[in-house]
Amino acid sequence: MSDIQFNKIALIGIGLIGSSIARAIKEKHLAKEVAISTRSTLTLQRAQELELGTFYTESALECVSDADLVIVSVPVGASGAVAAEIAAGLKPGAILTDVGSTKSSVINQMLPHVPAGVHPVAGTEHSGPDAGFASLFEGRWCILTPIAGTPEGEIMRLRHFWETLGSRVDTMDAEHHDKVLAIVSHLPHIIAYNIVGTAEDLETVTESEVIKYSASGFRDFTRLAASDPVMWRDVCLHNKDAILEMLARFSEDLAYLQRAIRWGEGDKLFDLFTRTRAIRRSIVEAGQDTAEPDFGRHAKQ
């Protein structure tokens, strides 16, 4: 279906994102060799059983040997340790990229270890862990945040790779990326975790009532609040500045809303509840979501 784009690709980490990349590479024949590394013996065995690659090792250093493209897919808190481990094995001319949801922190962690001649191009696949497998990247946005000095040709190669996986690709600087992701992804997850925690701690409403009557709204939040705790802990710690800025604004706005409720200022509530509809319309028009209510859940009941 497609042509070989890289002689050897090394995948460090083989979770949802890593394994989806592996499947796509295999399906589209994008590399002659695919080396896979993870620190978990069991996960590595499973990757081998699934035939996701051509070579399997618990050593990230061994994995990157002779690779033209290295894709790091680990929780962002582990980026620095991975970079330190693989630094000595990176081939000159190799493209080094990652799929973490925070970029400035990952770059700061990895860059000191990257030897001269290696081209680091940070990238994120921002649709998060709650998606499918084979077509995980199709129609999704992939944002590249290239380090200053990365040759344009290498950026183009990586862009082409992601486009072959079905992604739409954009480029921006790491700091801006982190602010964008803070509002479209990180803050919604933090809020969701928080409200589910609040619900669980109530004395007046039992946990079983919360579960039983979980309506549209709350159950969407519980889905987000069931995401990988390690990944999200790391995101919070590693995109701290952008998240704290967004949280401060969110809390200010919520205090305003709370005050409007307390003082019965219906016009303020109505104004906010009206203008937020416009954003929804634009998202549906941009093809980022369907207008269908309830996403087919209802039909199944």
Next chain:
Amino acid sequence: MSDIQFNKIALIGIGLIGSSIARAIKEKHLAKEVAISTRSTLTLQRAQELELGTFYTESALECVSDADLVIVSVPVGASGAVAAEIAAGLKPGAILTDVGSTKSSVINQMLPHVPAGVHPVAGTEHSGPDAGFASLFEGRWCILTPIAGTPEGEIMRLRHFWETLGSRVDTMDAEHHDKVLAIVSHLPHIIAYNIVGTAEDLETVTESEVIKYSASGFRDFTRLAASDPVMWRDVCLHNKDAILEMLARFSEDLAYLQRAIRWGEGDKLFDLFTRTRAIRRSIVEAGQDTAEPDFGRHAKQ
């Protein structure tokens, strides 16, 4: 398919909930006559074109005449006015109920107008406005909050009516209902409205970026934040006490989380992000949601 349960049912308000009830009554032949009333001439015409009832009027008073069951489906802020209007026309022995999402306030608004001999049984269909039509109530919880003194037989009649529509029915007191709904429905909507407003007001991230990169998380929130502004303004104003209590707890918890992020307390984050997963599992096990990621949105892209 079913038997006639009421000679005449009056529907005050013919929006999503009211029209869904009308369709279900028709489909299941639950009443000989269905009178429909709404203040909007256009909406009333549309209801007539769709043949949702057997009699159409802009006068709620005329609508309830001789009805055995009166179902009020208007924004909760309008309940008092509707009750005042229909009071003189309510037949002795009639069951008066409503589907508003807040109960104490609706009861307080309507009860002073209810003549002796009429049986008020407040009920809520809590799945909200973002659902389908024909099968809107199937598999959903309907909570009845009967007024003290309502005869058990009348409560059973209404329970049977909702069960015929496919709902599972529970009974609780109005005050408790309002707390349950505040956490499972009202707070999530308020939070969603708030975060979409925060995103719209950012200077560092443009609105078009928010729309373009709207990922899992944010786009779920925009769906909630596109709900009917009048309905939600009224909910906020009429379930004030329960909502303010939940909001205060939510904000406290969020401040704790924010502090943990600021001070890099990964263990606190990890603890919260882990315990919230249990609630999600219980909701899926209770059949309140599917475990399927992304609800089929992905497949369509």
